[in-house]
Amino acid sequence: MLALFQRRFLMEPISKGMECPLNKTQWKQRSLEFGCQNVDVYHCVLLEDKTDVKEICVERSLLTKGKCPVLTYKGYRHWMDCNIPGCPDTFYESNETYKYPVCLKKTNAPESHSYYSKRLSVGLGVGITLFLLLLVAFIWLYIIFRRRKRNADLLGRKDVHTYN
Template sequence: MGLSLQAQLCVVVFGIFLSSFIHLHEFRKLDGFEFPVYSTEYCPRNETEWEERSTAINCSDKNGYVCLPNKNITELLEFCYTIPFIWIEEGICLYLNKRPSIVLSYNCSQFQFGCPNATHKSFDLFENPECTTIKNGCFLAEPSCYSSPKPKV
């Protein structure tokens, strides 16, 4: 019986460790920004996820939640911005610059699909997932994102 109880205890401790690790990974705070910025695997895909993530990193009515790629389009970042929301123009995606820590625009008119065709607010970003779907330094909706890699010499 002792071994069974010990095994059960190990499973519980491992489960607590694993859930803590997953939580830390999801909200890994990054250095070098002028406000708290966290790395994330994906941006919210709907309003419920948006609200949950906003609450998890303590955003408020004065500093709204935003999830965007970094300047190099290599990592997704989530943060509470300095204002409640951002107006985003038609044909524009956004990214977060590090120094200074400001949101800048990226012209997405060359996207094959999914470039926003109307002005919208940043809290509706989940309705334009192509602006946060990235891989290897590009937006997946860009034709150049699918070009074959250069051969190694």
């Protein structure tokens, strides 16, 4: 059963603003429009980070209760535990996810929860901190240099006046 779920897909989400069909009629209509062929059937699956959904054509498979299908970051179908009201409470086929809208619900904001956004935030924070530290160090060294030069100039002038 796991072998069926290990096919890889392109990670382009469906058009912005579109959602997965949430009833059998809508699901069948979208399936006709999507044009899956042979043993592959229409699926609309939540991405692993819960930020978007993707429509794919793939063989159906049997899912266990308490599990929702997702696409991983690398493009593989997988299952995710579901333990909130509305989760699958029985075995079901992967192309019947519309029966469990909670499995299609986008819950995470891409800006704050995605792996790449977090890495960018940390990297940007470190970069800004290093820049500010370097700026403070440069200003401090500049002030010290100016004071020493001014003191050297003052000492040089005193020496000139004492010899005359």
